[in-house]
Amino acid sequence: MKKIIRCFLVLFFFIMFTITASAIAKAPSEGDLLPEIVLTVPQILDQQKYLGLSNKSTFTIPQIKANVVIVEIFSMYCPYCQAEAPSLNELYRKIQNNSSLRDRFKLIGIGAGNTAFEVEHFRNTYKIPFPLFPDDDFSIHKKIGNVRTPYFFVVGINKDGTHRILYSHQGRLKDHDQFINILLQRAGLK
Amino acid sequence: MKRFFNINLLLMVFLLIFCDVAFGVSEAYKGNIYNPGILKPTDSVLKVKVGDPAPDFTLPSISGEKVSLSQFAGKKNVVISFVPAAWTPVCSDQWPGYKIAKNLFDKNDATLIGITVDNIPTLFAWTRQMGKLWFSVLSDFWPHGAVAARYGVLRSDGVSERALFVIDKAGIIQYIHVEDINVRPKLEELVNELEKLNKK
Numbered sequence: 001m002k003k004i005i006r007c008f009l010v011l012f013f014f015i016m017f018t019i020t021a022s023a024i025a026k027a028p029s030e031g032d033l034l035p036e037i038v039l040t041v042p043q044i045l046d047q048q049k050y051l052g053l054s055n056k057s058t059f060t061i062p063q064i065k066a067n068v069v070i071v072e073i074f075s076m077y078c079p080y081c082q083a084e085a086p087s088l089n090e091l092y093r094k095i096q097n098n099s100s101l102r103d104r105f106k107l108i109g110i111g112a113g114n115t116a117f118e119v120e121h122f123r124n125t126y127k128i129p130f131p132l133f134p135d136d137d138f139s140i141h142k143k144i145g146n147v148r149t150p151y152f153f154v155v156g157i158n159k160d161g162t163h164r165i166l167y168s169h170q171g172r173l174k175d176h177d178q179f180i181n182i183l184l185q186r187a188g189l190k
Numbered sequence: 191m192k193r194f195f196n197i198n199l200l201l202m203v204f205l206l207i208f209c210d211v212a213f214g215v216s217e218a219y220k221g222n223i224y225n226p227g228i229l230k231p232t233d234s235v236l237k238v239k240v241g242d243p244a245p246d247f248t249l250p251s252i253s254g255e256k257v258s259l260s261q262f263a264g265k266k267n268v269v270i271s272f273v274p275a276a277w278t279p280v281c282s283d284q285w286p287g288y289k290i291a292k293n294l295f296d297k298n299d300a301t302l303i304g305i306t307v308d309n310i311p312t313l314f315a316w317t318r319q320m321g322k323l324w325f326s327v328l329s330d331f332w333p334h335g336a337v338a339a340r341y342g343v344l345r346s347d348g349v350s351e352r353a354l355f356v357i358d359k360a361g362i363i364q365y366i367h368v369e370d371i372n373v374r375p376k377l378e379e380l381v382n383e384l385e386k387l388n389k390k
Binding site: 075076077078079080081082083113115117118121122125148149150151170171172 | 215216217218221283284286287289290291294319320321374376377378381
């Protein structure tokens with residue numbers, strides 16, 4: 001009887017370990033498909049319009065009306081994300097001021113472990129013009145491999161609605177022009 | 191005894207595998223953060239309660255001077271933020287948030303005091319990674335954890351709890367929150383308490 005229980009326990013842990021090990025997410029890398037990330041449609045009308053979303057309650061990143069979606073995983077509590085915020089505002093303006101990029105490139109932020117209040121405080125502090133979303137229970141953060149912040153990944157969306165990761169980067173972005181060029185090339189827009 | 195040990199070992203492995211810690215360490219620390227894994231959520235018994243006068247203390251700060259709680263009496267509401275230890279994941283992601291929340295404290299006529307049981311050189315090096323902090327960072331290193339112990343937030347392994355105390359201008363404790371050591375307290379809960387205090 002004892003032997004049976006012991007065998008059962010060993011088998012149970014082995015199965016659970018196998019399941020969990022296969023479920024441990026890794027950071028998105030070039031060519032990968034994005035794990036399913038469901039976000040709440042922003043209540044602000046301008047932001048809905050910016051993302052080209054209808055009045056649904058939730059959406060996934062490939063549903064954004066764009067060829068290229070730049071996603072920053074940030075935290076209000078992260079010193080580098082705070083330092084990066086003004087620079088990302090500049091990147092947003094650079095894209096918005098360029099008529100050939102404006103409709104193709106969109107930028108969003110996801111606050112890892114941040115509540116809606118914390119995300120809003122971050123937005124107000126740095127006057128961030130692009131949509132930010134809370135991930136207060138780290139559920140999105142876990143899906144993308146518990147990356148250190150800031151983390152950037154860029155999703156290329158094809159006309160048929162399929163998508164793939166074009167770019168993945170840990171840490172601050174350095175040269176915006178070079179970054180945009182890489183994305184144009186990888187998205188086949190250049 | 192051996193069987194007991196085996197079962198415990200299996201349970202520990204199970205906890206390590208299935209209860210992953212959720213935190214988002216900043217790239218600012220460049221991989222220098224020590225991850226202690228999941229810890230017992232709380233491990234101390236409070237020695238003060240809401241309505242008590244806050245025990246006074248004087249501790250050295252990273253900027254060189256000594257800071258006493260009593261110096262704010264009659265002038266400012268005070269938030270004391272105890273965090274367990276420098277160079278650990280959740281702690282490293284708590285005070286940098288307060289760094290950009292000064293306006294929320296100012297609005298409610300409050301100041302912030304951050305305390306850990308680390309020594310000054312450790313606190314100095316650690317907080318430098320956070321950028322310029324507007325609040326005092328105090329060392330409760332020696333006698334080790336004496337202030338944390340006086341408030342009842344010193345854990346059995348010598349670090350403090352992740353605890354917030356809100357003290358009004360009369361020096362009375364108005365709010366105590368001992369958070370699960372593995373979790374960062376939500377900013378809005380603290381702000382709500384400060385707003386309540388300000389409305390009184």
